[in-house]
Amino acid sequence: MFYQLPPAGEPVTIPGDFPVSPDLGELFSPYVPSFYGSATSALAATLIAAIARVRTPSPEVLLPAYGCPALVSAVLFAGACPRLVDLERDRPWMDLNGLRSALNPNTVAVVGVDLFGIPERYRMIREIISGTGIVLVQDSAQALARPMDAHWLGDYIIFSFGRGKPVSLLHGGAVLARDDVLARALPMPPVQAPVRRGQSGIAWRARLYNLLSSAWLYWLPAGLPFLGLGATHYRPLVLIEAADPLLLEWLPANIQAHWRRGDDRQRSIHRILEELADNRFVDLPGVCAPDAAVPRLLRYPILVSDPEVRQRLFDCLGRCGLGASAMYPSSLPGVPGLERLFGGVSCAQADSFSRQIVTLPVHSRVRARDIQRMRTCFARTSSSTGNPDQRGSRVNTAS
Ligand SMILES: Cc1ncc(COP(=O)(O)O)c(C=O)c1O
Numbered sequence: 001m002f003y004q005l006p007p008a009g010e011p012v013t014i015p016g017d018f019p020v021s022p023d024l025g026e027l028f029s030p031y032v033p034s035f036y037g038s039a040t041s042a043l044a045a046t047l048i049a050a051i052a053r054v055r056t057p058s059p060e061v062l063l064p065a066y067g068c069p070a071l072v073s074a075v076l077f078a079g080a081c082p083r084l085v086d087l088e089r090d091r092p093w094m095d096l097n098g099l100r101s102a103l104n105p106n107t108v109a110v111v112g113v114d115l116f117g118i119p120e121r122y123r124m125i126r127e128i129i130s131g132t133g134i135v136l137v138q139d140s141a142q143a144l145a146r147p148m149d150a151h152w153l154g155d156y157i158i159f160s161f162g163r164g165k166p167v168s169l170l171h172g173g174a175v176l177a178r179d180d181v182l183a184r185a186l187p188m189p190p191v192q193a194p195v196r197r198g199q200s201g202i203a204w205r206a207r208l209y210n211l212l213s214s215a216w217l218y219w220l221p222a223g224l225p226f227l228g229l230g231a232t233h234y235r236p237l238v239l240i241e242a243a244d245p246l247l248l249e250w251l252p253a254n255i256q257a258h259w260r261r262g263d264d265r266q267r268s269i270h271r272i273l274e275e276l277a278d279n280r281f282v283d284l285p286g287v288c289a290p291d292a293a294v295p296r297l298l299r300y301p302i303l304v305s306d307p308e309v310r311q312r313l314f315d316c317l318g319r320c321g322l323g324a325s326a327m328y329p330s331s332l333p334g335v336p337g338l339e340r341l342f343g344g345v346s347c348a349q350a351d352s353f354s355r356q357i358v359t360l361p362v363h364s365r366v367r368a369r370d371i372q373r374m375r376t377c378f379a380r381t382s383s384s385t386g387n388p389d390q391r392g393s394r395v396n397t398a399s
Pocket of ligand 1: 038039040041067068070071113139140141142159160161162172173
């Protein structure tokens with residue numbers, strides 16, 4: 001009854017639990033890192049640099065129409081106008097034709113998002129904006145690929161170290177700049193006043209976070225409405241925050257721990273969907289990167305177009321405490337607080353995506369037994385709602 005997996009996020013690695021602590025610059029080479037108090041602050045700093053570079057009286061930033069409202073907060077703080085680009089049908093990517101037609105002389109930056117950890121199509125976006133001076137920002141808050149995976153493609157790359165992220169230090173963010181010139185253009189917040197709470201205070205908070213995000217205790221923070229876990233809110237950014245220097249000391253160990261984690265859970269979910277052979281469940285990582293290896297995901301995203309099937313799947317996964325999530329419940333124009341800003345903006349594909357999405361956890365707390373239960377939920381949902389493919393599922397439906 002109390003068992004409830006968190007939908008995403010890894011425990012904080014407390015240095016000392018982990019032996020190697022390389023230099024941060026070395027970890028991100030050849031990109032040049034700068035650190036902030038959050039990814040939203042890091043993105044705002046990046047967009048201020050983009051505005052200074054392109055110089056137009058009415059700067060605009062292109063964003064995907066489905067995503068984290070923090071993107072809008074960063075654009076508005078930087079003094080630009082956010083312009084939404086609809087998604088490609090049933091994909092987590094911006095529609096490239098929509099992107100082409102949204103470009104204009106006021107466009108200073110395009111922000112692509114590695115939603116759930118699935119890489120955006122940066123090479124194609126770069127081709128579209130080549131020769132314009134527009135800055136390509138890769139928002140990788142939901143992914144933290146290794147340099148050797150060749151997924152670092154933006155002029156600037158944003159990482160988040162907030163709760164529920166691939167590397168969680170409870171808060172914090174970074175921008176990687178492609179070269180020194182781009183790095184020097186970033187505004188840095190004044191160094192934080194000495195609020196040094198001391199390593200022991202941070203260690204205490206990290207241990208509490210790790211404890212409360214365990215599957216047997218997560219029901220506690222999840223049930224506290226003021227924490228708003230899983231809720232989608234728009235919050236204006238009021239200042240660019242500096243990184244906490246003590247948390248930065250923990251970053252190398254946490255990044256290394258993340259890069260060493262395996263991807264066996266996402267492979268298992270991919271296999272479940274393959275064996276189920278029910279085309280009402282769209283395996284997004286499978287269709288977005290059918291040939292290439294999918295990088296490590298933050299969450300495993302699936303689209304379920306039939307609302308009844310989706311609800312049954314949620315009910316089953318929810319009863320078993322398997323950490324399924326419906327992500328952002330609407331496209332950005334439907335987020336409370338953003339209706340007026342985007343009034344009249346139509347993004348039919350982003351709306352459709354928001355009605356279909358289901359994500360499953362793939363973090364290190366997901367056990368083999370949980371994967372087995374996910375398999376059972378898929379099989380039960382598929383058979384109880386009539387698998388139209390009827391290709392002879394090989395799924396074991398025993399619980
Ligand atoms: C894609 C994306 N960008 C930016 C952010 C903002 O991150 P932070 O909470 O570190 O400001 C988030 C937060 O979830 C996100 O998902």
